[in-house]
Amino acid sequence: MPLLDVKDLSVTFARRGQRTVRAVDGVSFSVEAGEVVGLVGESGCGKSVTSLALMGLLPKQRGVTVGGSAMFGDTDLLKTDERTMRDIRGRDVAMIFQDPLSSLNPVVPIGVQVTEVLARHRGLTGAKATAEAADLLNRVGIPDPTRRLKEYPHQLSGGMRQRALIAMAVACAPKLLIADEPTTALDVTIQAQILELLRDLVRDSGTALVMITHDLGVVAGMCDTVNVLYAGRVVESARRKPLFAEPRHPYTTGLLGSVPRLDSGKGAAARDPRFGAGRPAVAGRVRVRPALRPPCRRLCR
Amino acid sequence: MTETLVEVDDLKVHFPIKRGVFLDRVVGHVKAVDGVDLRINKGETYGLVGESGCGKSTLGRALLQLTPPTGGRVNFDGTELTTLPPKQLRSMRRRMQMIFQDPMSSLDPRQNVESILTEGLQAHGLGGSRAERRKIISKSLDAVGLPQWALSRYPHEFSGGQRQRIGIARAVVLNPDLIVADEPVSALDVSIQAQVINLLEELQEELGLTYLVIAHDLAVVRHISDTVGVMYLGALVEEAPSDDLYRQPLHPYTRALMSAVPVPDPEVEDRRERILLAGDLPSPANPPSGCRFHTRCPWAQPTKCRDERPGLRIIGTGTHKVACHWAEQIESGEIRPHAVKAEVVADGAGAKEAHGALHNAIESPGGPVI
Numbered sequence A: 001m002p003l004l005d006v007k008d009l010s011v012t013f014a015r016r017g018q019r020t021v022r023a024v025d026g027v028s029f030s031v032e033a034g035e036v037v038g039l040v041g042e043s044g045c046g047k048s049v050t051s052l053a054l055m056g057l058l059p060k061q062r063g064v065t066v067g068g069s070a071m072f073g074d075t076d077l078l079k080t081d082e083r084t085m086r087d088i089r090g091r092d093v094a095m096i097f098q099d100p101l102s103s104l105n106p107v108v109p110i111g112v113q114v115t116e117v118l119a120r121h122r123g124l125t126g127a128k129a130t131a132e133a134a135d136l137l138n139r140v141g142i143p144d145p146t147r148r149l150k151e152y153p154h155q156l157s158g159g160m161r162q163r164a165l166i167a168m169a170v171a172c173a174p175k176l177l178i179a180d181e182p183t184t185a186l187d188v189t190i191q192a193q194i195l196e197l198l199r200d201l202v203r204d205s206g207t208a209l210v211m212i213t214h215d216l217g218v219v220a221g222m223c224d225t226v227n228v229l230y231a232g233r234v235v236e237s238a239r240r241k242p243l244f245a246e247p248r249h250p251y252t253t254g255l256l257g258s259v260p261r262l263d264s265g266k267g268a269a270a271r272d273p274r275f276g277a278g279r280p281a282v283a284g285r286v287r288v289r290p291a292l293r294p295p296c297r298r299l300c301r
Numbered sequence B: 001m002t003e004t005l006v007e008v009d010d011l012k013v014h015f016p017i018k019r020g021v022f023l024d025r026v027v028g029h030v031k032a033v034d035g036v037d038l039r040i041n042k043g044e045t046y047g048l049v050g051e052s053g054c055g056k057s058t059l060g061r062a063l064l065q066l067t068p069p070t071g072g073r074v075n076f077d078g079t080e081l082t083t084l085p086p087k088q089l090r091s092m093r094r095r096m097q098m099i100f101q102d103p104m105s106s107l108d109p110r111q112n113v114e115s116i117l118t119e120g121l122q123a124h125g126l127g128g129s130r131a132e133r134r135k136i137i138s139k140s141l142d143a144v145g146l147p148q149w150a151l152s153r154y155p156h157e158f159s160g161g162q163r164q165r166i167g168i169a170r171a172v173v174l175n176p177d178l179i180v181a182d183e184p185v186s187a188l189d190v191s192i193q194a195q196v197i198n199l200l201e202e203l204q205e206e207l208g209l210t211y212l213v214i215a216h217d218l219a220v221v222r223h224i225s226d227t228v229g230v231m232y233l234g235a236l237v238e239e240a241p242s243d244d245l246y247r248q249p250l251h252p253y254t255r256a257l258m259s260a261v262p263v264p265d266p267e268v269e270d271r272r273e274r275i276l277l278a279g280d281l282p283s284p285a286n287p288p289s290g291c292r293f294h295t296r297c298p299w300a301q302p303t304k305c306r307d308e309r310p311g312l313r314i315i316g317t318g319t320h321k322v323a324c325h326w327a328e329q330i331e332s333g334e335i336r337p338h339a340v341k342a343e344v345v346a347d348g349a350g351a352k353e354a355h356g357a358l359h360n361a362i363e364s365p366g367g368p369v370i
Helices: A047-054 A082-088 A110-122 A126-139 A145-149 A158-169 A188-205 A216-222 A240-245 A250-258 B056-063 B086-095 B113-123 B130-143 B148-152 B160-172 B190-207 B218-224 B242-247 B252-260 B266-271 B327-332 B349-361
Strands: A004-013 A021-031 A036-040 A064-072 A093-096 A176-180 A208-213 A225-230 A233-239 B004-019 B025-041 B045-049 B071-076 B096-099 B178-182 B210-215 B227-232 B235-241
Touching: A004 A047, A021 A036, A021 A047, A021 A064, A021 A225, A021 A233, A036 A047, A036 A216, A047 A064, A047 A176, A047 A208, A093 A158, A110 A126, A110 A145, A110 A158, A126 A145, A126 A158, A158 A188, A176 A188, A188 A208, A188 A216, A188 B252, A208 A216, A216 A240, A216 B266, A225 A240, A225 A250, A233 A240, A233 A250, A240 B266, A250 B190, B004 B056, B004 B210, B025 B056, B025 B210, B025 B227, B025 B235, B045 B056, B045 B218, B056 B178, B056 B210, B086 B096, B096 B160, B113 B130, B113 B148, B113 B160, B130 B148, B130 B160, B130 B190, B160 B190, B190 B210, B190 B218, B210 B218, B218 B242, B227 B242, B227 B252, B235 B242, B235 B252
Parallel strands: A036 A208, A036 A225, A093 A176, A176 A208, B045 B210, B045 B227, B096 B178, B178 B210
Antiparallel strands: A004 A021, A004 A064, A225 A233, B004 B025, B004 B071, B227 B235
16 A cells, blocks of 8 residues: 555635636545655646645635545545644655745744754653754754754755755654755755755655656656656656656657756757657647646647 | 957956945955956857856856956957946947846836837937837847737736747847846746747857856756856856866866756666765855865865965866866876865854845846845
8 A cells, every 4th residue: 555645636726706727637646655756847737736735735715625635544634634634744744845945934043943843743842852953953964953953044055944944854754755846946066965865864764755846857866756747637657767768748758858958968959869850849838728628738739 | 260259357256245334344355256267259159157156147247347347357349348438338238138037027017028129229229210110129029939919018928938038039139249148047947948048049040149158057058058167156167168068077066066967867867976065155255265166175185275276277188178286187086086074154244244245236137046
């Protein structure tokens, strides 16, 4: 039995006077224990909304409807009440957000934010919690952790902030980590550090990781299974190597073709026989047409 | 023989760090650009790469005299720009245009596309009558692949990729010689990135443009550049023809940078060697002595790297330039990499103010998103 089994997840946003938007439209995927699963797609394809729905972070009212199921052990993450969800969040399922500056509280020292998790789920307080927090910061590679605990988010660099956020996420050794674009806001050398850290954490602790990203390169280096999302649907799902070696869906082919690669020179993409003589670019942009539901959403491109 | 269009000599841009309420005392300088030489040939593309805070955007702006340089010379097609009187500089600007990173903040939301495109023509007294101007504008719209009805629309009515096309049209409409593109695609989705890059290449062929492309994405830069310069803390550490640089990076920083870029191919990803840099970029207000990179360099050798600042020197026969004392020895494997302990980047008073100064200095559409 998989650790997380998402079936037919759909999320719609309704507003009075406007057409209903179906941001996620029947997404299904599963995550085995210790596995790294990638969700890739361009902006607007519904990858972040998927993660928010799984974490129960979408508002329950104001026209937001979440359908389908997400079985995590015996509990359905989409249907549990808020009280149980609070116990699960942070302890069993944790999340790493894209922008650490806006997901950390700017007026609270890092130490307090990390120990908050420890107090809520592991009952640690006082000096014990502080020691554990310092240990966590050390584990994610923050030098001089005892001093950093007293500092505020703005005093840390982008990479350090992301490390602090990861420390908070792994504080309770969750079974599942959801990372929503964890390295998008960072420079490449810092990105490499963070990815290496995530790889180590996953390997050492056996945590399963759902990696949400738009970067196919990140996926190629990290994920065991990859789901390609387009306009709210999974258009292709495959193991890492087959997906890149022989993409089956035209959108995946287009996406792979449009990425300028470090190991190909000026104008090389145009010469690549896989994409013919034409431009590798996918024309136009993602269109969400709520009323219109063609059998294949890529029809209009 | 290729002709040189832009020649930059020992360019420096230092931003003062000020402190005090009534009397601003200058307590130090952020050396955003600290002694850069480069030349760009006519019709070619020069790619400038580096991480955020390395000074690449400031260099681009100083080259166009949008930020006054502290020292050094910029020669544009035989004219010295740093000493040019403002009036002449203004008319010179027609020939050098800029494309900004974020098209939403570099286009005025209250101006329609026609007005955006006409403004430059009017400022330079080009195009004569209204009808003629309209003709020029619609031609540039065609060139960037936008429909004619776009003229009466406002920026918010377009998608990110289309907005960037408007930004490009605004630059192209003046028929410039040089375009400085500061992160032209980093705000866009990958499939849209490819469209914009292709467009830039097409325009270059059609109009014989010269580009200075500033980007943090090495893959994008490799894709469009003839020559690539790598910047670290305000100085060039390596410069070479695009293919040479990517086939054989010689500077330790370039190696680390390249090994950090994920390649969308699992076979490559599993095989490649990863060089992880320790720590963060040091503060440009208080750069390390000697080689700027020695605090993070896995190949750093005692004393010489710390004491002596290496200049760009030619390696081999060609045009591959590196600023490293030990480039040959590292290449031949004589010097082996060693582990580096992450240094805590000084965040005392100096660094924080430096940050503030940088913020003030680059709070403009072209500035990097921090």
